[in-house]
Amino acid sequence: MNIPIITPIQSTTLETKDVKTITFAHPAPVIPGQFYMIWIPGVDEIPMSVSRITLKTKAITFRDVGDATHQLFQLNAGSHIGIRGPYGNGFTIAGKHLLFVGGGTGIAMLAPAIEHARKQKVKTTVIIGVKTHQELFFEQHMKRTGATVYVTTDDGSYGEKGFASDLAATVLKKEHIDAVYTCGPELMMKTLHKLCKHIRFQASLERYMKCAMGLCGQCCVGDGLRVCVDGPIFDGTTLQKITDFGKYHRDAAGRKIMYK
């Protein structure tokens, strides 16, 4: 069976004015980087990466960007959502010094990977890139793991002014980094990918998803790679062959939408 299971929301946390974390009971094991399909009955079902992993509970952290996320945003402890998953492959976390680069809400799905790395006592550097200070979340949470945390803002309202990928370039020059993990706007990830020709690289891709079961073909990139099953995490070598990476994605009808 692969159907949404109605689950009560255990708690919610407002991270910023439009980012919320929803925690629910879910005892099954999950790998950082995997995602759930979240059913808001009567509205839609959307992919959401796991943002917090404990033995008995899991969480998702999301931005209110449209119809389904807006409805989800209104829900509080005790409300019910449908959960299915986890889906996808998840990160492979290995190396002596790791760099994580999260753009926008991207830090949400990197958080469990960072926590995992720190539990293994791996040296970890985290860059959180946001447009402006008001959009920043998970900074303290990441600092508590013992990682070195930097923040960039496009407008300079907090941390370093500039893009996360610019700061990443500086870190990569100064430090010996074994692997880079990223999630965020695709053009940012593309820039990082170019910086990481000789460093192990893993990026989490986002594509419009329907079945999440590797069947409908809606989420495919490159030569038939299904983001829902073969991804959402792809390594540097694979990304090299995905010609659409950083160029376009597809809407619900399968039409190409160029990144700009």
Place this chain on the structure above:
Amino acid sequence: MVDISTTIGSLRIKNPTMLASGIMDEDAGSMHRMIRSGAGAIVTKSIGLHAREGYPNPTVLELEYGLLNAMGLPNPGIDAYEDELQLLKKSRVPIIGSIYGATPDEFARLADTMQHCGAAAVELNVSCPHAKHYGMEVGCDTQLLYKIVTAVTEQVTIPVFVKISPNVTNIVEIASAAEQGNADAIVAINTVKAMKIDLETRQPILANKTGGYSGRAIKPIGVRCIYDLAQHIKLPLIGVGGITTGQDAVEYFMAGASAVQLGSAVYYRGPDVFRAVCTELKDWMSAHGYTNVSQLVGAALP
């Protein structure tokens, strides 16, 4: 030596396992992958004149014995899809263009473009169980179906396949209308109309409420349809519905199919299912002393 190549009228394919419409076939890259996975032919996603987003999610569920879907015919529209087809022009295996419309004229225009883009055949989707004004709604009206098939066969020179629905009282009557319209083959079956209700929220889970059931659960329905058709229709038949192993394919051949299509099996056994089914088919045939698929076709018929 076992030869598993087969023919559907004038179309020859190197193995009898075709990719069913709507699975991993919305873009050229996906279809490339299915070709690499060993599919003998590719049927494209059902394409219409204009882009369609399809229904909101949930669109696909896995139930105990099969899959339930209500995609709602999402597709980028024939103009955008032409770009994908151009990338497949050099393909080693035949590409069969699945199309849907509401009128004979729409079908004829779509078929014309498919032919122009190098399609080896067209498959008319007159059997989708969950799209208003399309699919089954046109495929259950024998007069309209006859007009559609006639319009398409008069428009194009490539073979015209008609994919029909099991959700009718008399499947032979529908196929006869297609035969009279000069169709070249009948494809059966599309999904079986079905529903899944969530007990906690007391509502159907699919956003569209009803959907189409596929996978192993519907294989006996598909086999029965092919068996009935084989006795009344002279056209070549293509069997679809629940085929997951080489032996499932054998069963369809014995009922009268000359080739088969696989859809849900891509979920159950992964994209490499085509190669696996072909190997199983060859093994079964050699163990039972068959050397050619044609020896199996219709073997179970009275």
